[in-house]
Amino acid sequence: SSRVAEIIRNEQPQTVVGWGVETAIIIAGARVLTRHSGRYIQHVLEPSRTVLEAAIVARADEIIVTGKSVVQASREMESLQSIRYMPPAAVAFDEMVGRDQLASQIGLNPSKQWTLCVAPLVSQSRIDRLIWGFDQMAVARNDVEHIVVGSGQLLRRLQRRAWIEEVDASIHWFEHLPLLPSLFRHVQLILQSGRVAYGGCLLEGLSHGIPAVVIDTPPSRDVLGDSGAGILVPTDPGSEFARRATELLENEELRTRCSSEGKQRAKEMFSKEASLSKLLEVLDS
Template sequence: MSETGTVLHIIPTLDQAGAEKQLTLLAAELKHRGWLVHVCALTRGGPYRKELEAAGVPVTVIGKATKLDPMAYLRLRRFIRQIRPDIVQTWLFAANAYGRWAAWRAGVPHIVGSERCADHWKTWWHFRIDRFLARRSDAVVVNGRYVREFYVSHGIPAEKIVVIPNAAVEFPVASDSRRAMLLEFGLPDDARVVALVGRLWPQKRVEDAIWAADLLKRIRDDVHLLIIGDGPLRERLTRYRDRIEIEDRVHLVGHRKDLSRWLPHFDVLWNTSAYEGQSNAVLEAMACGVPVVASDIPGNRELILPDETGFLIPAGKSGRAPLAAKTKKLLEDEDLRRRMGEAARRRAREEFSLTRMADAYCRLYAELLQRPRSQTRSKQADV
């Protein structure tokens, strides 16, 4: 794509999470393709700030202190006017709200919102803000068909929504051996390693995974579950694990910046979420050739071909026994696990590559740059 311009991405934080990772991948790739890219974090930076700056993408932190912080809004609007972007793209609710309003009032020619998940936590007033700002946006990017349907059902115009799937990053098998991974996590030499990666909060239904690990313990004595991530439910999940006396098989290891070293060595990846947009953990496992057993929810259905690249099991408590049974099947059939892993790797490479995602964004941005500035936005912008 020959036509490029200046793009500002606005997101609440640069913490280690899914939307933040996708923004980082996209911004670095856009920079590589010749776009002038800026990233703005509303509240704070985080681990991805260093990655962005290493890729030559400047990062600015606004320092929003509270949910309703008018001074942060004014600083953001001032910053937008300073860099004069051709396009502002916002990510997640806080940035969608602050960022799109500030961009509109600053007279930015083109504004793009982003929705990454079917946000069931939102109330009527969240959706009212979404609808209000969608009218002042050129497009709203979502990462899957289910997220599109969810927001259309809540009043976002279908013609404004653009579906661009997430990108999967294939981690190379590093020099670290499987033995090194087992030593890192204090596991025995014969351990079969199942992992669940994600933020520890209600949506992820990690209790179902712990219960399934307890079922597996009763039929196999070598399966260990690594719960990788952190969040507000960590203490509660630790107590739950200890109460059912499975602390010898379930290990809550917190955030791991070195996940890329170990992911290719996992035997199986679990996803027990009640709802998802598109799980980065599932995509990365697929890209590394690790078979996935996941809850049968719309976001996972867009990634996993059942019985070909992984297994889908019922979401919630009814999925606990099937989760254990499908994992047992994979662990006992090496050929099945290898075939599923290779099929998953091919699907990730062909359907969810970074190149494919960046191409789609470049097409969207180039099309926006060819449009005239919105007359309504121009007339009502502060000067």
């Protein structure tokens, strides 16, 4: 927070916007150190987990959230009654790197199908469940490679788990992937096995028309809703996740239908114009 405090003290901004609960703690400390009198707007991706966390977020002059489930959960906290909903934006990328070139650059097999998961490697993401799903999918198909993008303290443990399950050869791990925007045009399926803000890369997946198989959580339901853009899978039985993912990979007609509905949902519910308009409304209020 000392670095943030230094920036605020030197620049004296009229408005400070914090993104994510982690920044709420940093900015709250910086405001005390600098006695900054400008507006402080806090953007929240996930509901506060504790009363203390909610109290820190509540110190903001404005609180904006981008998930309807977060709105509901936040209003159940006594200190977080005054919040505003801002729909997130689903944007398609223009990068047009060819499949063969992309495969060569990041070590994939261009002749195989690719799945993608973007998530922090923490317990809530349940990547262990994803690895087990990869193992089950391999029984039916050996022509699939899996891309996992994310960093976190569980990376080494998860890689060892993949080795034990004997699926490590089919998984490509990236803590950071600058070519990720180019990847969306070549991925056949997006997978999300736990609770992740925005469902990881579900919004980008909708814009590109990539079908998704995700565990049914409030963040993933916020993105997919009751649309046919993807499949929301219950936690139990555990085999259902791999079964539905395999079904989508094998059923081209179903993938095409999911793709069309995903693009339509992105256009109707998550346009960048609507998101930007709401943000500017908050900034100008």
